[in-house]
Amino acid sequence: MQAFEKGIYYAKKYNMDLYIYNMYDSLSYHYAKFKKWEKAYETRVILAELSTKLDAINQSGKLQILEQEIQNNRSNLEIRNQKNIKIFLFIISFFLIVLIIVIYKLYQTNKEKRILVENENQRMRDKLTELSNQISNKNNISKHNADRLSERQTEIVNLVKKGLTNKEIAEQLFISENTVKYHLKSIYTLLGIDSRNSL
Template sequence: MGIYKVNLYKQLSHFYVGRKDYKNAYNLFIIGSNLIGSYDAPSRSGKLNSVEKELMMARKDLELRNDRNKLIFVSVLLIILFILICVLFQLFRVNRKSRKLVEQENDRIRAELEKLTDELAKNNYSEKDLSRYNLTERQLEIIELIKAGKSNKEIAAELFISENTVKYHLKIIYSLLGIDNRVRLK
């Protein structure tokens, strides 16, 4: 506001000089000059500089905080990524171990199945073995035809009986021999 007053006194001084009233022009010029001296431009400039410095410091502080927050965010993201990789690696290892265990179990079951198949082939029901089960002549005929690879329909046609009768005889044979299907008869 002080600069406006100084300018006002200068303008009034010029106005009075233009009217040739030198006394009022001189007095207004002196008042304006005194106001210029009282107007503290360097102090105000210093205050502006200090405000500007404070703003710059606040801006740098904000930038530092922003950089620190970015660093924290990236660090947390990297830690989460590392943990995720570790978990995936552990899952991979567990999966690989369980797959090996399943393969071993499959191999064991396969070996046991082959062993049982071999035993079954060795213990194939022959004529001597069947004699101890007190089977009828018709049941023995049906067993021989099954060993020959004939179906129930073919057996029924050859023996001149119905398919249901063949099924009935097979049911009795299975229960006497303690087996559950015709494959074990072959």
């Protein structure tokens, strides 16, 4: 720009109008090349004034070409901007749709998991209730059957619960080991159990 201003200064000093015109013409193309449309337009206005002053028909043709080029560039820029906006909006819309689908799928998955967990919890509660009822019934039956045990059988049950062997029970009650086994068999049948561990 400094060289341009210096050139204009000397051209004006020595009244070299054609040189001034050519300098502004070059500057105008320079601005258009770097897409500085406003400055290119201002330079074109100056060129129009210089063209009138010089009555240069040839130069006037160049101005029209430049004006057309500027107009075309502006139109192309607007078209490109519109295209970019449409592409941007399409991409945003696409990602929004994908996001909505992902959120919906997550919601459905969580809902299904929650239902499965609730069903499993209910099944476990039902099973627990069933087991509690069975234990309660078994205890009631055992209690009822325990009332039917003889005094000797009750003694044997108490000694088994203390962890004594058949031999130790026989020694403590002054009976034979076979008698202890016989009593235990009767006790199992009466209480509805199959081993001493259930006593």
